Amino acid sequence: MVAIVPRLRINSPRLKTDFDALAEIGATQSGGVTRVALSNEDLEARAWFANRIEDAGFFVRDDEVGNLSGVLPSKQPNARTLLLGGHLDTVPNGGRFDGSVGVLAGLECLRTISEAGISLPCHLEVISFTDEEGWWQSFFGSLGMTGTLQPHHINDVQQDNAAFRAALYRAGIRVSEVGRAKRDMNDLLGYLELHIEQSKRLEQANIDVGVVTGVVGRSTYVYTFFGEGTSAATTQAPDRRDALQGAAMFITQMYALIADEYPDGIVNCGNIEVQPGTFNVVPAEAKLRIECRHQDSDILNEIESRLIRMAQDIALMYHLSVHVEQMYKRQVAIMDEGILRLIETVCDDEQLTHQRMVSYAGHDAQILSPFLPTAMIFIPSKDGISHNPKEETDWEDVENGANVLLQTILRMAEHA
Amino acid sequence: MVAIVPRLRINSPRLKTDFDALAEIGATQSGGVTRVALSNEDLEARAWFANRIEDAGFFVRDDEVGNLSGVLPSKQPNARTLLLGGHLDTVPNGGRFDGSVGVLAGLECLRTISEAGISLPCHLEVISFTDEEGWWQSFFGSLGMTGTLQPHHINDVQQDNAAFRAALYRAGIRVSEVGRAKRDMNDLLGYLELHIEQSKRLEQANIDVGVVTGVVGRSTYVYTFFGEGTSAATTQAPDRRDALQGAAMFITQMYALIADEYPDGIVNCGNIEVQPGTFNVVPAEAKLRIECRHQDSDILNEIESRLIRMAQDIALMYHLSVHVEQMYKRQVAIMDEGILRLIETVCDDEQLTHQRMVSYAGHDAQILSPFLPTAMIFIPSKDGISHNPKEETDWEDVENGANVLLQTILRMAEHA
Structure with missing residues (x-):
């Protein structure tokens, strides 16, 4: 049984510092970010993220498909792992929020829990998945982790195959070894992903948090x-x-x-x-x-x-x-009803308005959802603009989202 | 005053022999013809046509835009010229009738009149215009002859300009001299063009001859x-x-x-x-x-x-x-009402049914019509198919069209 710390809050200025630093990597003149998977900029962002993990005293973990994680281990024997995720890659001239918010808020939650001296019965792992956006192959990292990467994902890509192989190799990913990235799902407690909504529903309804019921x-x-x-x-x-x-x-x-x-x-x-x-x-x-x-x-x-x-x-x-x-x-991806209710309870406690909604865009969560309890938390996007330099979310919404993530982690850990 | 010879008839087997010989030049496996303007096949067809002109004892005439004619001169001093025309070029894998029928029937009319010993008060000239189909530049020959060829017709073509220049040069056409192809329209009595209809109107109405009122x-x-x-x-x-x-x-x-x-x-x-x-x-x-x-x-x-x-x-x-x-x-092209009535009278005399109609397709006649009295005679196309190996017209219809052309020539000459 974990002691819930309802007044625990993420360190918003520290999260903002990370956010601004990451947005500089691959920054475009128009205020966007170009950090396509396995590019120089993406590799630079991974190195930066690994440094942030180590600076905070966590373990860096990587796997055979290039997923990169920071782990705050539990002291309990046989603890399972609660995954928090996102992705560091972007579309060309994309926005600063898509993918990044999930990774950075996850890391911030680990730091906040660690600093507060809270001992959880589960490991916490913040993971950045490889090529969520599909510059080479959509969801390459999450497909690899769930063991559902098929030969055609590597041999029949939209981009030139030789260039994909070369890019993988340069990032330390060997095609002959990607099968080893598969993890035992029994070791995982669940997966939580904080993300911008990318459409206007929350903004138009003036709602703080979207509780994602599934991905179309x-x-x-x-x-x-x-x-x-x-x-x-x-x-x-x-x-x-x-x-x-x-x-x-x-x-x-x-x-x-x-x-x-x-x-x-x-x-x-x-x-x-x-x-x-x-x-x-x-x-x-x-x-x-x-x-x-x-x-x-x-x-x-x-x-x-x-x-x-x-x-x-x-x-x-x-x-x-x-x-x-x-x-x-x-296929349609369905989020875990138990976690959805937890998130709704957290929002109520935090006095944040919330609404259930589907995601029309794809996310790594949909790849994981058939294998483990999965949920996504949406925060409002200004004008619904995404994959664009004009992608914008109020910082207050990012902060709210990160705190909802934090409290959801604590409550899930309570049931671990 | 010309003696009209109502029972004069073209030599149908001779015309058919020419038709079959021409269809061999550039024949495709599917039964069509590829003889795009200025190609080897087009140049071969011109040489063949020049031989036919000389075999019949007429004069070969060519000009600075590559138009090629056979002339049966009048014995009268200061005689004007009645032009009969068509084109030897085709679209890629086009049909055997489009363009060819006008040229070959015109030549056959000259031969028939010459053989009959008829002395006309006007020169007769059967002309093949260069690149009617626009492989390089639609109506290149008729634009040149009417002096309406503009610099952009040579300098802004759909195909590669250098290749067009090379093709012109190889055919003996020098860009610097195309302006000299312009003829004095006062020397010309009129222009007649026999052509397949290329649509189904005549066939569906079971009409022998289309009397073309204009080109759209x-x-x-x-x-x-x-x-x-x-x-x-x-x-x-x-x-x-x-x-x-x-x-x-x-x-x-x-x-x-x-x-x-x-x-x-x-x-x-x-x-x-x-x-x-x-x-x-x-x-x-x-x-x-x-x-x-x-x-x-x-x-x-x-x-x-x-x-x-x-x-x-x-x-x-x-x-x-x-x-x-x-x-x-x-612009809309309007045919000469006087000649249209002559054609209708000829059809009535020949007991051929006829119908006025517009041409939706373009023809050299539309280029000439603003400058001299012009008319077109249509004969039925099977299933309306054109620009296609399946282009087909009953030989009887070709023969009828050639005889209408012959009688129209004689009646126009009467008024020369």
């Missing part, structure tokens, strides 16, 4: 409509078999369907490529990149099916054919 | 919608500023407007390019290539204006901006 499932598809590339001049309207006309109708109807029937879902048509693509030829081919997100597996599947049927109906109407290929499916 | 005007535009490239995951629906969503609505509404209010007009969105173009980012930019055609100048202008207003309204609705740039405008 995500599927991506390539839809290709096929028509006939006849002369635009001499093909009469009824004879046009215009792949782009069908595609445009599909896009229009897709957004209408989501607005009308699935307001909690998200779809995006991010690209369209047309062949042959000249002024005076009816488009013979239109290739669309489609993405769907929803918090409910069944509804996500339903949206996917209805969009496919809609495309088929439109193809029929415009005398086209359509080919649909699923490129990627990420 | 054509304008091309680049429309660019600008939105904001935010995260598709975390941008809530009301905050999306999706350039592609607006563009898709524009395409959908554009075709609806034309179908509802301008059934004689043609629009085409031939391409769309999206930035940044990934699954999970809201499209920040969508660039559309739009083409409009109509036979009436005022209505063409009206369509163009309404589409621009429509794009602006849609941009407003989706919180986008839109930039519209006109790339090209070709």
Whole structure:
């Protein structure tokens, strides 16, 4: 049984000093940060983080996929580990908060607990996961840690594979050894991640804390409509078999369907490529990149099916054919109800307003959630802007979030 | 006064022999023809055509833009010239009829008239224009002949400019001398062009001959919608500023407007390019290539204006901006009413059914029509297919068209 210390508070100026120092590593002229995974800047940030861990008297831990941790060990024999996490990597010209807040607040919680002389029945480990943003391979670190990294994650990457291998090697990660990064999940008590919301829901509702119930499932598809590339001049309207006309109708109807029937879902048509693509030829081919997100597996599947049927109906109407290929499916991730309630209790005690919400963006928490009790704490993002130099969160919200994290750690440890 | 010889007929087997021989030059495996302007195949076709002209005892004429003619001179002093034309060049893997029929039927008319010992008060000249199809520069030959070739026609081409210069030079065309190809229009009596229809109107109405009243005007535009490239995951629906969503609505509404209010007009969105173009980012930019055609100048202008207003309204609705740039405008071309009536009379005498129609495709006739009395005779295209190996016209229709051309020549000569 841990003595709860309700008035324990993180050291906000010390956290702010870390935050500002980290934001300098890879700082861009526009006020953002470029610290893509395994880059010079990312390696510099890791070295800086390792120094902060050692300065605080904790153990540095790393693994075969490049995850980097600071550990405050418990004195109890056979103690399990409570993980707190985030990531030091960013998208190109991204913001200062995304990923960093989770890592730095976690470290600050370890320092605060350690300084207060509190002895916990579990180890505390603050972890920075490798390449959360997917410059090379999204969630590389958390996939490695959970033993779910597949060969195609290394051999079929968006970026050039040889360059990825070279970048891994330079960071001390050997492809032949990544399988050894897998940890025994029985050793882990749970995973907590503090993160900015990246959308406007908290700000608009004037709520302090988002209690994340899950991460939406995500599927991506390539839809290709096929028509006939006849002369635009001499093909009469009824004879046009215009792949782009069908595609445009599909896009229009897709957004209408989501607005009308699935307001909690998200779809995006991010690209369209047309062949042959000249002024005076009816488009013979239109290739669309489609993405769907929803918090409910069944509804996500339903949206996917209805969009496919809609495309088929439109193809029929415009005398086209359509080919649909699923490129990627990420299952819905569900957070641990017990921890969610703990977080809500903490917020109430701290007199912070809170609201349950899903995360539409992906996070390492979704990779861990099938394996151990996992939860995320959101704090407001100004104007919902993220992955952008204008990403901003009031410092008071960061401080609140870090204190909610601290108290949640203490209460989880109580049940360890 | 010419003696009209109503029962005079072209030599159909001789014309067919020429047709088959020409179709061999640049023949493709799929039964089409690749004879793009100034290519080896095009130069071979010109040499073949020059031989046919000389075999028939006519004069070969060429000019500084590579137009190649056969001339049957009149014995009358100060005679003017009646031009009959077409083009030997094709699009890549195009058909056997487009362009060729006009050239070969014109040559056959000269041979038929010459053989019959008919002495006309005008010179007859069958001309093949350079690069009608625009592999380098559409209507290069007819623009040169009418003195309307502009510096940008040589210096701003779709293809690589250096290669165009080299191709011209190899064909004996010197850029510094193209201005000398301009002819005195007072020396010319008129221009007649026999061509396949390239659409289905004659076939569907079971009509033998199309009497072309004009060539539609054509304008091309680049429309660019600008939105904001935010995260598709975390941008809530009301905050999306999706350039592609607006563009898709524009395409959908554009075709609806034309179908509802301008059934004689043609629009085409031939391409769309999206930035940044990934699954999970809201499209920040969508660039559309739009083409409009109509036979009436005022209505063409009206369509163009309404589409621009429509794009602006849609941009407003989706919180986008839109930039519209006109790339090209070709004025409506109007054929000579006097010659149209002659053609109709000839058809009636020949017991061929006929119908007035516009041409949606471009032809050299449209370049010549502002300068001299011009007319075109259309014969049916099977299934309206053109610019394709499957381009096909019944030989009987070619024969009918050539005889209509022959009789029209004789009647025009009567009024020379």
